Amino acid sequence: MPLDFTPIRTARLTLRPLSPEDAAPLHRLVNDWEVAKTLARVPFPYPRELADEWIAATWAQMAAGEAWHLAIEQGGALVGCIGLTLDRDRPREERAEQRRAELGYWIGRRAWGQGLAPEAAGALCAWAFESLGLAEIHASALRDNLRSQAVLRRIGLRPAGEGVQPFLSRGAKMPVLLFRGDRAALAAARPAPPPKPIVLVAAVALVDSDGRVLLAQRPEGKSMAGLWEFPGGKVDAGETPERALIRELKEELDIDVTEACLGPFTFASHSYEKFHLLMPLYLCRRWNGTVRGAEGQKLAWVRVQKLADYPMPPADVPLVAMLRDFL
Numbered sequence: 414m415p416l417d418f419t420p421i422r423t424a425r426l427t428l429r430p431l432s433p434e435d436a437a438p439l440h441r442l443v444n445d446w447e448v449a450k451t452l453a454r455v456p457f458p459y460p461r462e463l464a465d466e467w468i469a470a471t472w473a474q475m476a477a478g479e480a481w482h483l484a485i486e487q488g489g490a491l492v493g494c495i496g497l498t499l500d501r502d503r504p505r506e507e508r509a510e511q512r513r514a515e516l517g518y519w520i521g522r523r524a525w526g527q528g529l530a531p532e533a534a535g536a537l538c539a540w541a542f543e544s545l546g547l548a549e550i551h552a553s554a555l556r557d558n559l560r561s562q563a564v565l566r567r568i569g570l571r572p573a574g575e576g577v578q579p580f581l582s583r584g585a586k587m588p589v590l591l592f593r594g595d596r597a598a599l600a601a602a603r604p605a606p607p608p609k610p611i612v613l614v615a616a617v618a619l620v621d622s623d624g625r626v627l628l629a630q631r632p633e634g635k636s637m638a639g640l641w642e643f644p645g646g647k648v649d650a651g652e653t654p655e656r657a658l659i660r661e662l663k664e665e666l667d668i669d670v671t672e673a674c675l676g677p678f679t680f681a682s683h684s685y686e687k688f689h690l691l692m693p694l695y696l697c698r699r700w701n702g703t704v705r706g707a708e709g710q711k712l713a714w715v716r717v718q719k720l721a722d723y724p725m726p727p728a729d730v731p732l733v734a735m736l737r738d739f740l
């Protein structure tokens with residue numbers, strides 16, 4: 414691999430730098446008239462050595478920050494290539510936010526018809542807007558290549574006139590349609606990510622007679638281990654948040670709380686990677702029993718001004734600010 418480039422993953426595909434082992438399958442896939450005839454910069458027939466040279470060239474271009482040509486891999490097999498090339502006619506020192514790049518791709522014939530091209534192209538463009546700070550992406554497609562035009566439209570590029578381009582594979586200049594789009598247009602066309610499950614967690618700020626708040630440390634082995642949180646836990650099916658808290662406080666802290674002593678205070682609504690947390694936070698100043706870490710977890714009674722010294726899950730950060738204002 415040329416550089417440490419973190420592969421781009423989509424639902425079905427991995428986009429990663431080409432490797433020398435890709436040369437043989439790449440040659441087999443692109444040395445196909447049905448593929449080559451649509452590509453401006455690919456000769457036909459495609460000499461086998463050219464595959465090795467091309468792969469080495471892609472590394473040099475990536476290292477120089479000129480172009481990013483990647484393998485499209487599905488289920489561990491190469492199915493095509495995709496790339497973005499920065500426009501050369503612009504001065505290198507030009508501000509990043511004015512940079513434009515040209516998108517190009519091909520998919521081997523056996524993988525046609527599955528919508529892989531828009532999946533790969535949408536992901537690469539999103540990566541490029543984010544990581545390269547591009548202003549605009551453009552592309553062209555042969556005037557009679559309706560499939561490729563549909564791909565470009567689907568990822569949010571819009572028609573931007575016509576042109577003529579030399580096609581190596583055909584040894585002739587051919588009429589093409591030009592397309593372009595900026596970050597907002599491409600973002601609007603990207604399919605919404607699948608919805609995340611909503612996880613309902615009830616939590617409580619126990620406040621002692623000195624106005625200190627109880628935090629519990631998440632134990633090793635759990636997600637977000639080591640962070641400090643408000644006592645509580647997931648609400649079971651058919652349970653109310655109050656009943657869940659009463660149960661959790663008995664299990665975790667060995668104290669008895671009644672519903673009447675749980676005052677609704679505020680809530681957290683936060684998207685974690687795998688789920689969306691909805692967490693009502695109650696205030697409680699009265700309980701029976703002596704608080705202890707019944708599950709071996711570390712506990713801390715913390716003055717509100719000191720809460721910020723305790724690293725907490727990201728969902729809790731706004732809650733801490735609200736507690737500080739309130740208490």
Ligand SMILES: Nc1nc2c([nH]c(=O)n2[C@H]2C[C@H](O)[C@@H](COP(=O)(O)OP(=O)(O)OP(=O)(O)O)O2)c(=O)[nH]1
Pocket residue numbers: 614615616635636637641642643644645646647690692726727728729
């Ligand atoms: N109890 C509590 N949970 C919190 C807080 N902030 C926050 O993001 N969470 C998250 C961490 C967990 O993903 C979830 C609480 O789940 P839990 O405590 O019942 O479950 P768990 O740790 O055994 O489960 P898991 O995270 O390992 O899946 O809510 C908080 O202040 N208190």
